Amino acid sequence: MKWPSFKTWISIITAVLVAVIIWQAWPNVVDAWHSLSQVNLWIFALLLPVQLASYAATGESLFSFLRARGELRGMHPLTAMRMSLEFNFANHMLPSGGAAGIAYTSWKLSTLGIAASRGTIAQLAKFGVTFLSFSIMLAVAGIHLLISGGGSTSVLWAAAGIGVLALVGVTLGVWIFGRRRLLHRAAGVVLRVARWGMRVLRIRKTLEAVTLVRFVDGLHLEVREIIAQPRTLVTPFLWSFVVNACDAALFWIALASFGVYPDPALVFVAYGVATVASMIIVTPNGVGAYEVVMVATFVSGGLDPSITIAAIVLARAVLLLGTIVFGWGFYQHSVVTAKAPGLSRRGTVA
Template sequence: MSEVVSTTPAAVVPRPHWYQSPRFWLSAATAVIVALIVWSAWPTVVDAVGNLNRINLWILVLLVPLQLASFAATGEVLFSFLRSQGEISRVGPLTAMRMSLEFNFANHMLPAGGSAGIAYTAWKLSTLGVPVSRATFAQLARFAVTFASFLLLLLVAAGSLLFSGDPAPGVLWLAALIGGLAIGATIAGLVLLRRRRLLHRFAGFVACAADRAVRLFRRRSRIDTVALVRFFDGLHLELRRVLTRPRALIAPFAWSFAVNALDAGLFWVALASFGTAADPALVFVAYGVATVASMVIVTPNGVGGYEVAMVGTLVAGGVDGTVAIAAVVLARVILLFGTIVFGWLFYQHSIATAGAPRVTAAGRR
């Protein structure tokens, strides 16, 4: 008996229009943010271009390799911790460098004081098979060890200024202030993550705040409180796991020293290009004050507050105001340009391929 073959054409599923794709709107929103950053920083760019005839270009070009080294070291703080937990073992050095550039772009260009960058990094790592709670905790661990090494270097810098003969009292007070803030933030985070009941209350507070924010745009809330509590429980379990194996933090802690030294060194090089050999201890304190200011200010990359905080500290330490403004402005423009150029394409590629097959920690697709 012969089989009957249907000649009816199969139904064709229409492809959604480009304007219906969430990826398009996410990419468009990021492009708008970057455009706003460039627009807001344009007067700074003009000032920086006007100062090019005053600088030693051979010294200034050192900012490019230093910035790339800083990106790589920042990524290794995160990746070395994840490797100690058995994650991303198959990720090669070139891929790690690429992700470092991408994460740096997300952390500095996206608004909300770094929280958007944390969420993006956790999402990206989840495509490599890393659980979201572990990816988030790895970033918190990165912040913690970076704060710890920063405090040690800050103590050395403050001691150097104190014994240099004529320290500026204002600079020492600023060093004490940011040191206290760093210690307080680290202790508060550890206490919160170690106490499960307190962590659940915090999760409830976050869910309530998120509900109210969502209701400004929707009638019904879509915040899953149970999932949020499970997420914070995952952070709690990750902390307990690390406390049983504290050696997992040795490599990230070592890399964090390089991160702090390289980031502060970028501004020392900028000052040196203007012929000013500033005290490295003063530059490090100024870098710390500016970094804390950028965490408080929710503008992308801390535009505005970062420059004011750093210049003010340098001037208080005895650096000529004109040179301090010119050097910081020029360095920030170059670093902003490098962040966008090195990270934008990788960020866009990740957004465009968001639906690609995931790679597990063992490297299987």
């Protein structure tokens, strides 16, 4: 009997994960279906272009950094969009708090000749500038709510806490990757844990310490080069504002389709609180925690609970469906073929 290949196992596991996500979210899908009669479909239809714009901007915040480092020059816009949809599917649908998505994206970039260390740092840089712009926008939103009186004490404290947490996270990340010895020690711990796990599972394969050390050394050197040339982060930083604005706008549109037009500042704070909660909860796409936290923040800000629940549940169901529909095919094609996008005669990505 011939066992399925590794690629087949990956496809099967991903299909099971998607099925589990749909099963977990199914009650929300049913509730969303029943609430459609209350929706202005013309407004609600705006979710589709804004979601696609968010995915495209997320991709550009990554690709623009790599272009600044001399990679992916000449990439066709359609190829960039396709890869953005694929990466967003991996980041949102695979579990482990985004780690699986980072690993997948690094592998995909390696098929384009980008070193694993550079591909990983590119993603971490994308997250870093996104958190920075997120903190700036959150500070503006919090100040607006404080002046206008449109936010409760709990909402304002949540905004302040999350903003500080994002800044501390970025600063700590830069400090860690700037310490070579610390990275080597961390690599040693990872290697020992991995070897122990392989012994427990009786996997007969040798893990080379040299390969892991080279990888973390590459991360360290990449961070040093970024610090020496901070201009490479300017364009990704600007794109990150678009990403945050589009993601928050999705929920403003959902509420507006029910005839509720909340303060955009409150929407951004609710989006921020829910996003942090989904990062802590390692369920794929933050199913469950995201909705509860976002609704609680909106209700604390004075919105009607019943309408808010219906709008958020409906939006999350549709966005979940969009993530699967737009990204699944490209992800599956990459896993099955392990093929990079074709190169044009000039050596650029087609």
